[in-house]
Amino acid sequence: VTTHVKRTRHRHASSPNRFIAFADLTTAEIDALEHLGSDAGVYSRDQVIRHEGDPPEIFMLHQGWVASSASFDDGSRQVAKIHLPGDLMGAPSMGYTAAADTLTALTEVAISRVAPEAIARIFRDHPRLAMVFFLLAQEEQIILMERLMSVGRRRGVQRLAAFLLHIYDRLRLLDPACPLAFELPLTLEQLADVLGLHAVHVSRTLGRLERQGLIKRDHKRITLCNLEELRKQAGLPRRTIVRNPPWLPSTSCEV
Amino acid sequence: VTTHVKRTRHRHASSPNRFIAFADLTTAEIDALEHLGSDAGVYSRDQVIRHEGDPPEIFMLHQGWVASSASFDDGSRQVAKIHLPGDLMGAPSMGYTAAADTLTALTEVAISRVAPEAIARIFRDHPRLAMVFFLLAQEEQIILMERLMSVGRRRGVQRLAAFLLHIYDRLRLLDPACPLAFELPLTLEQLADVLGLHAVHVSRTLGRLERQGLIKRDHKRITLCNLEELRKQAGLPRRTIVRNPPWLPSTSCEV
DNA sequence: CGCTGTCTTGAATGAATTCAACCCATGTGG
DNA sequence: CCACATGGGTTGAATTCATTCAAGACAGCG
Numbered sequence: 001v002t003t004h005v006k007r008t009r010h011r012h013a014s015s016p017n018r019f020i021a022f023a024d025l026t027t028a029e030i031d032a033l034e035h036l037g038s039d040a041g042v043y044s045r046d047q048v049i050r051h052e053g054d055p056p057e058i059f060m061l062h063q064g065w066v067a068s069s070a071s072f073d074d075g076s077r078q079v080a081k082i083h084l085p086g087d088l089m090g091a092p093s094m095g096y097t098a099a100a101d102t103l104t105a106l107t108e109v110a111i112s113r114v115a116p117e118a119i120a121r122i123f124r125d126h127p128r129l130a131m132v133f134f135l136l137a138q139e140e141q142i143i144l145m146e147r148l149m150s151v152g153r154r155r156g157v158q159r160l161a162a163f164l165l166h167i168y169d170r171l172r173l174l175d176p177a178c179p180l181a182f183e184l185p186l187t188l189e190q191l192a193d194v195l196g197l198h199a200v201h202v203s204r205t206l207g208r209l210e211r212q213g214l215i216k217r218d219h220k221r222i223t224l225c226n227l228e229e230l231r232k233q234a235g236l237p238r239r240t241i242v243r244n245p246p247w248l249p250s251t252s253c254e255v
Numbered sequence: 256v257t258t259h260v261k262r263t264r265h266r267h268a269s270s271p272n273r274f275i276a277f278a279d280l281t282t283a284e285i286d287a288l289e290h291l292g293s294d295a296g297v298y299s300r301d302q303v304i305r306h307e308g309d310p311p312e313i314f315m316l317h318q319g320w321v322a323s324s325a326s327f328d329d330g331s332r333q334v335a336k337i338h339l340p341g342d343l344m345g346a347p348s349m350g351y352t353a354a355a356d357t358l359t360a361l362t363e364v365a366i367s368r369v370a371p372e373a374i375a376r377i378f379r380d381h382p383r384l385a386m387v388f389f390l391l392a393q394e395e396q397i398i399l400m401e402r403l404m405s406v407g408r409r410r411g412v413q414r415l416a417a418f419l420l421h422i423y424d425r426l427r428l429l430d431p432a433c434p435l436a437f438e439l440p441l442t443l444e445q446l447a448d449v450l451g452l453h454a455v456h457v458s459r460t461l462g463r464l465e466r467q468g469l470i471k472r473d474h475k476r477i478t479l480c481n482l483e484e485l486r487k488q489a490g491l492p493r494r495t496i497v498r499n500p501p502w503l504p505s506t507s508c509e510v
Numbered sequence: 511c512g513c514t515g516t517c518t519t520g521a522a523t524g525a526a527t528t529c530a531a532c533c534c535a536t537g538t539g540g
Numbered sequence: 541c542c543a544c545a546t547g548g549g550t551t552g553a554a555t556t557c558a559t560t561c562a563a564g565a566c567a568g569c570g
Contacts, residue, residue: 022350053492070404072490078407080400092396095277097495100397116502123382123389124504130385131378137392141347142355144399145335149325151407152333152451155557188517196407201558203518219567235327237308240352247371249379410525443549456526458550474535 017173018086022135023244026251029129032122036060037112045185049089049103049111056093057113061085064109065185068101069193079194081143082106084170088114091137107185127249139241146236151196154235156205159195162234164215168224181216181223272428273341277390278499281506284384287377291315292367300440304344304358304366311348312368316340319364320440323356324448334449336398337361339425343369346392362440382504394496401491406451409490411460414450417489419470423479436471436478 016033037060043049052070066083083089093099094116123130150162171178188199209215214230216223271288292315298304307325321338338344348354349371378385405417426433443454464470469485471478
């Protein structure tokens with residue numbers, strides 16, 4: 001399935017919030033980050049950026065939302081993560097011969113391609129930034145563990161609450177002023193594939209949350225009406241990142 | 256709950272198979288790996304090595320099996336991963352103020368403590384080895400994604416098949432001669448916490464697999480009788496690691 | 511205007527849970 | 541060496557949550 005892709009020379013400056021959450025970066029490090037990607041591309045909603053089984057590639061997401069999913073032979077699908085702007089995508093598959101997950105644009109999307117050599121260069125030249133890459137990979141694991149907890153041990157309502165809060169928290173990282181109402185560009189079916197449920201049941205469950213007054217809905221727009229109670233439902237602890245931990249390697253070893 | 260821990264000065268040489276799977280390491284790198292941990296400790300079955308919420312610590316597992324789990328207020332628990340000898344444990348929490356998961360000894364266990372500074376030192380002095388650490392963190396993500404797929408989208412039997420195969424494959428990495436019969440040191444309840452099911456249902460499900468002739472059981476000893484069919488049930492693709500990928504940074508930058 | 515994709519709601523089915531009783535192996539102390 | 545307690549494991553019956561099937565509503569778009 002060849003996908004028609006518009007390309008552009010324009011360099012998108014994605015906010016490196018995910019990285020900065022772990023440490024203040026030097027200008028050299030920020031610069032290295034910004035030169036990671038090349039060859040920016042634009043995809044439209046529902047376009048597949050890369051399919052599971054394809055040779056692994058790494059992308060930097062600049063604009064829009066992307067789902068990372070995998071499917072079984074019987075057609076059932078599970079979304080493993082939702083990527084928001086500033087995310088490095090596809091890295092988990094980089095050590096394998098074939099990509100494990102399919103990357104699908106959930107909205108209009110702008111990405112650039114990241115050569116593994118570029119990452120290797122960072123590991124050679126910027127040990128501190130490399131460590132931040134490592135921490136970011138660990139954070140992704142924590143997120144996956146929380147999703148596994150949720151899907152493995154919680155009922156539909158609670159999974160939904162947990163997911164909405166997860167997205168809200170991540171949007172707030174991108175924009176601390178992000179309001180309690182935001183656009184959630186997922187169909188019921190995609191939402192179901194995130195939660196390990198079925199679209200019909202997600203519909204009922206959203207309705208339930210709404211009747212309980214915890215959320216409001218208007219098409220794809222979600223309003224979180226009661227963060228307190230939603231967090232109680234979700235049952236997951238809030239985590240605090242240690243910024244600039246003392247054990248981070250120094251920024252020396254400059255070129 | 257203070258845990259009584261026997262300590263020893265003895266240095267355990269854990270096989271770094273997980274690391275070597277990604278690249279041939281130089282003697283300097285192997286040496287660095289072997290000096291990662293200090294302060295070896297021994298725990299007995301069911302002892303908690305560290306509890307979720309504790310200050311994050313990192314461990315190297317030398318002997319035995321360890322479960323990484325987290326629990327909800329209502330007491331339900333989900334096991335996120337099973338650690339086997341050679342695993343780095345606890346790293347996902349290193350960027351946070353509190354550990355996300357509880358580490359529990361499933362058997363007699365020997366571990367050593369790994370200072371985050373020691374890892375930072377590797378990132379400073381051994382960029383190539385640091386990259387292997389990064390790849391390992393990515394591999395852990397793939398494993399978590401597969402567990403999430405399984406728990407989110409497969410029925411009990413299929414989850415069980417997937418898990419047994421996952422363990423078998425990892426045992427084979429440690430010992431390529433590992434036979435189809437092996438000790439699985441998990442109670443039904445722990446197994447249930449891995450699979451996101453309940454102990455009674457795991458019991459029935461194991462019975463089903465046995466009646467189908469796919470496995471045999473004798474106490475904790477499991478025999479996989481039909482790998483082919485088990486893999487079909489599990490529905491997960493087999494993955495191949497790219498050893499020594501060309502883009503790995505060179506082993507230079509020596510001290 | 512009538513598609514089509516998406517969402518909603520109802521009723522029947524099914525998988526997994528819950529509750530509960532029972533079995534079995536192990537280990538302990540008399 | 542037996543009596544008994546204990547932690548796991550098994551099995552049955554009733555319940556619950558989620559799925560499946562199906563019909564209808566609604567919005568967006570040609």
